[in-house]
Amino acid sequence: MSTTTGRADPAAPTRGRGPDAPRRPSWLGDVRNVAVRELAPLRRQPASVLMAMMQPLVFLALFAPLLPEVPGGSALQWFVPGIVTMTALMGASFAGAGLMDEMLTGSHERMLVSPLRRSALLVGRALKEVVPMLAQTAIILAVVTPFSFDLHPAGVLLGMVVLSLFAVGVGALSLALGLVAHGEPWLFWGVQQTVVFPLLLLAGVLLPLDGAPAWLRVLAALNPMTYVIEAERALFAGSFPAADVAAGLVAAAAVAVLGLLVGVRGMRRSA
Amino acid sequence: MSRSPVIETRGLTKHFGSHRTRVEAVRGLDLSIGAGELVALLGPNGAGKSTTLRMLTTLTPPSSGTARVAGHDVLADPDAVRRAIGYVGQGNGAGHQQRGRDELVSQGRAHGLSRARARERADELVADLDLAAVVDRPTIGSSGGQRRRLDIAMGLVHAPDVLFLDEPSTGLDPQNRAHLQDLVRRLHAERACTVVLTTHYLEEADALAERVVVVDHGRIVADDTATALKSALGDLLVLRLADPAAAARAATRAERLRGRQGQPPSVTVEDREVRVRVAHGREAVAGLVAALAADGDAVGSLEVSGPTLDDVFLALTGRRLREDGPGSERSEETAA
Numbered sequence: 001m002s003t004t005t006g007r008a009d010p011a012a013p014t015r016g017r018g019p020d021a022p023r024r025p026s027w028l029g030d031v032r033n034v035a036v037r038e039l040a041p042l043r044r045q046p047a048s049v050l051m052a053m054m055q056p057l058v059f060l061a062l063f064a065p066l067l068p069e070v071p072g073g074s075a076l077q078w079f080v081p082g083i084v085t086m087t088a089l090m091g092a093s094f095a096g097a098g099l100m101d102e103m104l105t106g107s108h109e110r111m112l113v114s115p116l117r118r119s120a121l122l123v124g125r126a127l128k129e130v131v132p133m134l135a136q137t138a139i140i141l142a143v144v145t146p147f148s149f150d151l152h153p154a155g156v157l158l159g160m161v162v163l164s165l166f167a168v169g170v171g172a173l174s175l176a177l178g179l180v181a182h183g184e185p186w187l188f189w190g191v192q193q194t195v196v197f198p199l200l201l202l203a204g205v206l207l208p209l210d211g212a213p214a215w216l217r218v219l220a221a222l223n224p225m226t227y228v229i230e231a232e233r234a235l236f237a238g239s240f241p242a243a244d245v246a247a248g249l250v251a252a253a254a255v256a257v258l259g260l261l262v263g264v265r266g267m268r269r270s271a
Numbered sequence: 272m273s274r275s276p277v278i279e280t281r282g283l284t285k286h287f288g289s290h291r292t293r294v295e296a297v298r299g300l301d302l303s304i305g306a307g308e309l310v311a312l313l314g315p316n317g318a319g320k321s322t323t324l325r326m327l328t329t330l331t332p333p334s335s336g337t338a339r340v341a342g343h344d345v346l347a348d349p350d351a352v353r354r355a356i357g358y359v360g361q362g363n364g365a366g367h368q369q370r371g372r373d374e375l376v377s378q379g380r381a382h383g384l385s386r387a388r389a390r391e392r393a394d395e396l397v398a399d400l401d402l403a404a405v406v407d408r409p410t411i412g413s414s415g416g417q418r419r420r421l422d423i424a425m426g427l428v429h430a431p432d433v434l435f436l437d438e439p440s441t442g443l444d445p446q447n448r449a450h451l452q453d454l455v456r457r458l459h460a461e462r463a464c465t466v467v468l469t470t471h472y473l474e475e476a477d478a479l480a481e482r483v484v485v486v487d488h489g490r491i492v493a494d495d496t497a498t499a500l501k502s503a504l505g506d507l508l509v510l511r512l513a514d515p516a517a518a519a520r521a522a523t524r525a526e527r528l529r530g531r532q533g534q535p536p537s538v539t540v541e542d543r544e545v546r547v548r549v550a551h552g553r554e555a556v557a558g559l560v561a562a563l564a565a566d567g568d569a570v571g572s573l574e575v576s577g578p579t580l581d582d583v584f585l586a587l588t589g590r591r592l593r594e595d596g597p598g599s600e601r602s603e604e605t606a607a
Contacts, residue, residue, distance in 0.1 A: 106361065
């Protein structure tokens with residue numbers, strides 16, 4: 001048998017002490033590592049943010065012109081916050097598909113055998129959703145501001161805080177779905193479609209629900225996205241009604257907390 | 272093996288499914304692997320090799336039994352095991368949408384290297400594994416052989432004490448398979464780390480491993496060096512004679528042959544053909560042919576072949592290992 005024991009790899013990272021000795025990263029370090037890794041393809045190919053944007057851009061181009069003028073502002077002013085929220089929902093709801101792809105090709109398995117904490121694998125991926133969401137919002141606002149849309153930066157900024165929480169929550173739920181679907185794309189996409197479209201319609205993205213029948217309004221009241229959109233509409237118009245903003249913030253935070261709890265649980269059980 | 276074991280399992284067992292549909296993937300495996308060994312787990316698809324590897328690498332919890340890797344229990348302290356091991360799975364460790372260099376740095380950071388050190392380490396591995404043409408574009412554009420080298424680099428970022436490779440050469444063409452085997456041999460020699468790989472290629476186990484653990488139906492059926500496994504089985508002599516009567520006489524003579532340790536041969540006759548399996552048959556065959564000639568039975572044709580691990584597997588299990596042949600699909604049991 002070989003007598004190579006003791007002949008250490010000259011290229012090995014220094015074991016023992018010293019400034020370069022491997023040290024277990026903090027939880028935040030792990031989260032950051034996962035998020036930075038997730039963002040690498042986006043950093044290398046920024047045009048890929050447009051991928052999840054086709055639907056909202058089509059709505060803006062082909063549906064917005066059909067909207068009747070609303071009292072107290074342009075139709076676009078009313079419509080854009082809904083489209084921004086829709087884009088956030090769409091983009092974040094794809095998160096699980098990326099994870100499933102990595103489950104099939106092997107890189108997820110590699111990360112499960114690395115010392116990265118399970119919770120960080122989920123949280124880092126969910127947090128990453130904020131970046132494309134912000135980029136997509138910026139693109140939409142750049143497209144609509146030359147038209148009958150008034151940009152209120154302070155409101156938009158607070159709106160982005162609410163929407164970031166929402167995107168993280170939706171992203172985490174999508175990741176949890178990807179983990180459960182475990183390489184069955186039909187299961188993932190089936191559930192994703194079944195959930196996303198009713199959520200959109202019930203939140204009044206395309207049409208106001210003011211004239212809706214009572215049962216529809218009850219469903220809308222149960223939809224957290226309804227409150228997020230209400231808050232976004234107020235904030236994007238430059239007004240800060242405390243109750244609406246608070247309701248939106250609480251709804252988005254609730255989605256974030258629920259998503260992260262479910263997602264981390266799913267990741268811990270991930271084989 | 273005098274060296275202290277780096278991997279030690281006791282009654283390691285894994286079953287999948289519920290009570291009724293229970294599949295016993297691994298049944299009570301007792302395995303001890305010393306520091307610096309290069310071991311192949313050899314067996315057909317579904318034998319339990321990959322499940323064993325998945326338990327040793329903390330991916331799948333054992334149903335019962337224990338496993339210690341690099342001094343840590345896989346169930347009690349999976350984090351410590353993960354820090355100590357490198358793992359190259361059946362898939363690609365580097366994400367398909369990612370660039371190889373980014374993935375190497377991320378993996379280094381995950382193992383606690385500073386950013387500067389992780390970059391430096393990535394550079395070292397790129398140079399060492401000849402990856403310069405691969406790592407600065409999305410992995411998906413690389414060939415199978417390139418991706419495999421990158422996967423191995425991913426597994427080596429933290430210079431692990433133990434390197435696990437799950438079916439490393441599956442899906443590679445013969446040339447890339449040969450390159451891969453050279454690479455594994457070189458890494459093992461240079462780095463003094465323990466290497467455990469699974470394979471269903473006999474040639475691979477034979478060419479690569481110092482020690483071959485033959486697994487079938489979730490159990491170890493043999494555990495030795497490839498040479499010892501084969502020499503225990505002996506050489507195969509195939510003699511063709513003039514007619515069945517001559518063949519019968521030749522068989523009687525062949526039964527008197529003895530291996531060096533005195534093992535009796537196994538002899539079968541079919542028509543004019545006599546097949547003799549005997550230890551050190553190469554040395555014995557000249558005497559046999561001469562004796563037959565002296566009896567007036569000329570040997571028409573003669574084949575002598577050394578045993579292959581396939582023969583060993585057949586002798587151990589009654590089945591051939593290579594029914595599906597090389598190039599078959601990814602193996603089994605990436606189970607639920």
